[in-house]
Amino acid sequence: MVYTGKPNQITIAMFAVYMDIPLLSCYPLLLPTVASLMLFFHLWRRDSRARISLPPGPPAWPIVGNIFQLGKRPHESLYALSLKYGPIMTLHLGMKTTVVVSSPAMAKEVLKTHDNVLAGRMVIEAVKSISHHKSSLIWGEYGPYWRHLRRILTVELFSHKRLEALQHLRRDQVFHTIRLIFEDKGKVVDIGRTVFCTSLNLLGKMIFSTSVFDPHNPASAGFKDTIGKMVELSGTLNLVDFFPFLRFLDPQGVSREMAKDLKALYEFTDVFIQKRLAARRESVERKDSEQDFLDVLLDCTSEDFSLVGARNLIVELFIAGIETSTITIEWAMAEIIRSPEKLRRVRQELDEVIGSNRKVEESDINCLPYLHAAVKEIFRLHPSGPLLVPHKAESSCQIGGFVIPKDSQVIVNAWAIGRDPSVWDNPSEFMPERFLELPNSKIEYGGQNFELIPFSAGRRICPGLPLASRMIHFILASLLHSFEWVLPDGMKCEEMDMSDECGLSLKKAAQLNAIPIPRLPDHIY
Template sequence: MDIPLFSLYSVLLTAASLILFFFFLWRREQRLSLPPGPSGWPILGNLIQLGKRPHESLYALSVKYGPLMTLRLGMRTVVVVSSPAMAKEVFKTHDNILAGRMVTEAHKSLSHDKSSIIWADYGPYWRHLRRISTVELFSPKRLEALQHLRRDQVFSTIRLIFEDKGKVVNIAHTVFCTSLNLLGNMIFSTSVFDPHNPASAGLKDTICELMVVAGKPNLVDFFPFLRFLDPQRVSREMDRLFKELYDFSDTFIQKRLSQSVQRKDSDKDFLDVLLDSRTEDFTLVGVRALIAESTEKIKSKLIRVYKYISAIFQTSNCDLWFQELFIAGTETTTTTIEWAMAELIRNPQKLNRARQELDEVVGCNRKVEETDLDRLPYLHAAVKEVFRLRTTGPLLLPHKATSSCEIGGFVIPKDTQVMVNVWAMGRDSSIWKNPLEFTPERFLEGESNSKIDYRGQDFELIPFGAGRRMCPGLPLASRMVHLVLASLLHSFEWKLPDGMSCEQMDMSDDFGITLKKAADLRAIPTPRLPHPIY
């Protein structure tokens, strides 16, 4: 018997209505279980409310909705953490569940995320990379063995500044080049940047451009169905920039592979260590983990391990490590030191106190050595204060819930993105007295915040993150920041050009992957040590 067309339409319409009804009911129940948050626009959600300075916008929203709030950014559900108590829940209590990584589209270029210690999925392969980085690359023994390379590069920079005879110094550019060569010596046992060589100058330009492109807001991150269009050309630009970095490191890798000389362990650089580790059977790393998995997960795990292995060989095993070391080790270090110099020049009394400490510990007849750093409490306090007030990564890197969990009485569903606003935590007046002021003294012995450190155990100050996904390069970054900053302060007096006063300094910032100083810090150095020392 034929069904009348009208009746068929009625049935289909009723079915569609019921499906929509239950879908919206499910979404409403899910929303009720999530932390509170502002209502958003259709389709766009809360994207418009973020503006050009998301760290500040999220801080303002957290004041109204609390330290754990939910936003809908396009098609993505995001939970934002804005207090040390909630950060502790994320990085300690539920660290194993929230150790996933929400990968931005920019970092999927050339399968970058598949073999990246920063962006890789939390699992056996990531744990293998983490072990190499902590045991082989950034261990105290390895860093101690390479101490002379850092010293020589910093001394070289001080000598170049001295030889320029009082010319205006662009602090960011100088520190960036120093960091590049310092890392180049630690990785390849050679300097990689020569300002007079256009070929090496291209490396600096590539890294700077990559940071700009990767830091742009990308529609694809919020609306994944636009991926095939790449409307802002982010993926295409990142493909080009990653390839340039891979080509750069390939020259060093191939040259080292062609050499038959075996170096002693004490003489090995990072390239030697990573070339040694590439002989390990990466397949077994994944297979051993599969033994403990249920049968339902084996197929997906095998596919993932295959992707990891493919990505390793596609990037010649070591290329991606070096690319991440150069990007993370130059940009963040440069930004931190520039902010530290700017804040100290802007506060002459605090600058004089730091310099007086250096004169007492180091004296005026030699340069600063790494062995001096542990005896410079005020310098350490100043760096901590920069980490608090001028944190380089205001929102850290995005985490992802690998399964559902409960925080503060609210449910965080699987695949939810979790962002931690450390910039907001640095301005919490319940933790910090006069939080907008640059006050290193708050970290000195006897003060209420003196015991707070930045190594991931005190959640009031976590510029490097905390927990499993904490930045593995922290030991190296800490040494570099303190040594370069101490050397600049100890070797030279600094004054602003063109008769500019401290009060006239531009202290505004630009939001991106890092929170950089909007206007480069330029200052005129005057030698303060006997000239033969330089």
């Protein structure tokens, strides 16, 4: 196909199909606008690239740029392109200039060396619904308010002292889940759904001192479904993200749906906040050792941090915390179940440290090096956020001898870094042992080793990392220690579907179902 710089109806039609937009609605909305803007924008972009030394990249199509080259699996597509154009490359996604880095060295440049310049956030349209991004820690612009939010999380909520004080709540919820699985022994368990509900109630107890998901309560069941829907919407390839001038049309309805879901989560959360405020007015405040996250957030409210800010932060804790834990644990269970030798080693370690006369305690986790190695290997192979969350250049800077223009989007392909054969031997294989031997045994995921950055690094590193790490290891160890897991319908390990599904997160495409067989004496459950 030859592109002449004139409006091309085939291009528009292909783009409409790619973005899942009905053709009949696409033509009247897009074609007149594209026809008038395309020539100017295409020539301007070509001239701009000639004037500054952008990183190399694939040729861009008129109008859509390199959007088609993302495909349905952008983490893999971008990795394939990086093999040709290098660990730092430029793509034009519609009207958005995007720089993609795919090596530990380039990731360090973005997330550490030039962190002060690249700490901005490229906000997707979905989270601009009802101005959520303005009080968001994940999507908020780097500045005084964002720093204040982060300080509250790191100092008040996710400190070692606070997490230790709330350990009994996590223990109670995990033990409750193990008990429920035991009572339904012999029945097929949807591991992803089970972990999702466990994580939801675990966080609910830490935030509100109560479980928030009850399958028999329509309100809490709706809360669970809304969280899942919001995660899906956030990962949708949205036309408006590539062509901001179409914001007012919202042709895919993403912003409208997100606004509806956000309002539902706000209303659900407000009920707990108002009940707690009423209780605080009527009685003496609880001791510090008894305070949950909501108490802490209410104590932190001020002119700079309102009740609305507290509510929005709670909503983000649920969305981000549950998604990360659920995805990681489901992938870990899948990889371990399909690798009998790895499963044997995990079980041997659990039996040696814990034995068969009690359940796993959170305090046991530091004594399980092979389990830690298995989780690191899952972070490498299946990072929950394969492309992390996009950064934005607040001003121009130079990386690797190339110019990163102001306002450009910067993406770190954590999935590609985890599969880089120059960094990892046999990168596509699940090998926890690699993290038990030098030099990999020194690699951690706390943001200092750029070979493994599932939680990002620098100023934008996930502040919930300490809690997520505790949840993932504790739940995973409990599931593996308490039960044998047998695949249903006589399925063999090698027949498991290990394909993934990429949005903002990297989910397992096919849900993991398995039958639990108790390993411990009945009275332990």
